[in-house]
Amino acid sequence: MRIGFLGYGKIGKAVAAHVIERGDEVAFVQDPFVAEAGGAPVVAESDEALLASTDLVVECAMASALKANFDAIIEHCDLLCFSLTAFADEAFLAHAREECARTGHTVFVPHGAILGLDGIADGSRIIESVSITTTKSPKSLGLNPEEYSEPTVVFEGSTRDACGAFPRNVNVHAAVALAGIGFDKTCSRIVADPSVSTNAHVISVKGEGIEFELHISSFTTGGVTGIYTPLSACGSVDRVLGGAAGLAFV
Numbered sequence: 001m002r003i004g005f006l007g008y009g010k011i012g013k014a015v016a017a018h019v020i021e022r023g024d025e026v027a028f029v030q031d032p033f034v035a036e037a038g039g040a041p042v043v044a045e046s047d048e049a050l051l052a053s054t055d056l057v058v059e060c061a062m063a064s065a066l067k068a069n070f071d072a073i074i075e076h077c078d079l080l081c082f083s084l085t086a087f088a089d090e091a092f093l094a095h096a097r098e099e100c101a102r103t104g105h106t107v108f109v110p111h112g113a114i115l116g117l118d119g120i121a122d123g124s125r126i127i128e129s130v131s132i133t134t135t136k137s138p139k140s141l142g143l144n145p146e147e148y149s150e151p152t153v154v155f156e157g158s159t160r161d162a163c164g165a166f167p168r169n170v171n172v173h174a175a176v177a178l179a180g181i182g183f184d185k186t187c188s189r190i191v192a193d194p195s196v197s198t199n200a201h202v203i204s205v206k207g208e209g210i211e212f213e214l215h216i217s218s219f220t221t222g223g224v225t226g227i228y229t230p231l232s233a234c235g236s237v238d239r240v241l242g243g244a245a246g247l248a249f250v
């Protein structure tokens with residue numbers, strides 16, 4: 001299989017190394033700030049010829065890059081994307097669904113930094129309420145650390161509005177909204193806590209006869225991504241590409 005990368009930072013590099021380890025090929029790396037990617041072709045803009053010979057593109061750049069490159073990618077390939085706050089734009093989500101139907105290609109939504117997205121999607125018909133609280137350091141949220149001496153709620157409202165306010169930090173909220181009851185009904189809370197060096201998420205789901213609460217915490221490695229996400233991204237790529245014999249967790 002040939003896998004292309006839109007974005008070659010923390011997640012992109014980890015997944016590209018995994019792709020090579022699997023015996024698959026890195027078709028291209030598209031990242032305007034990268035000059036070399038282990039011998040794979042590096043492009044600054046989307047390249048139709050490369051996309052036409054690619055099976056899957058992994059987007060791990062940012063929401064604006066996903067939106068800007070979506071049409072070119074989905075015309076030729078399936079897409080596994082991490083910058084899910086892009087889908088809080090209702091028109092873009094509707095367009096993405098239409099383009100998938102037209103082209104027969106799939107947008108894969110990975111569980112990323114959290115767990116249980118499959119379970120939430122499975123139960124979505126009977127789920128009535130979903131809330132997510134994310135606690136990160138002010139720095140990780142892109143806020144000025146000097147302004148926060150104690151845990152402070154910096155956002156409370158719909159996931160749609162959270163995606164607008166913190167587009168780089170609430171991709172997991174967007175993932176849960178997509179899997180569950182949508183961007184307007186899902187409630188988001190973001191806490192800036194100067195004492196933490198983790199990204200922590202508490203997801204509460206209630207519905208007809210069901211109740212789940214998920215607590216997920218992962219140390220940060222600097223930037224927006226915790227140590228768990230690159231591992232989970234490699235697992236998602238394995239599930240998308242398939243081909244391994246043995247036990248499969250679905």
Ligand SMILES: NC(=O)c1ccc[n+]([C@@H]2O[C@H](COP(=O)([O-])OP(=O)(O)OC[C@H]3O[C@@H](n4cnc5c(N)ncnc54)[C@H](O)[C@@H]3O)[C@@H](O)[C@H]2O)c1
Nearest residue numbers: 007008009010011033060061062065082083112113171225
């Ligand atoms: N869904 C999740 O659970 C989850 C978890 C962690 C991170 N994320 C998101 O995944 C994305 C990648 O995370 P990361 O930690 O690898 O980030 P990173 O900052 O380490 O890497 C991002 C890369 O994208 C590149 N880039 C910037 N603009 C670009 C453009 N226009 N076109 C192509 N490349 C561009 C940058 O040069 C950089 O190399 C971010 O949007 C992040 O918020 C999602």
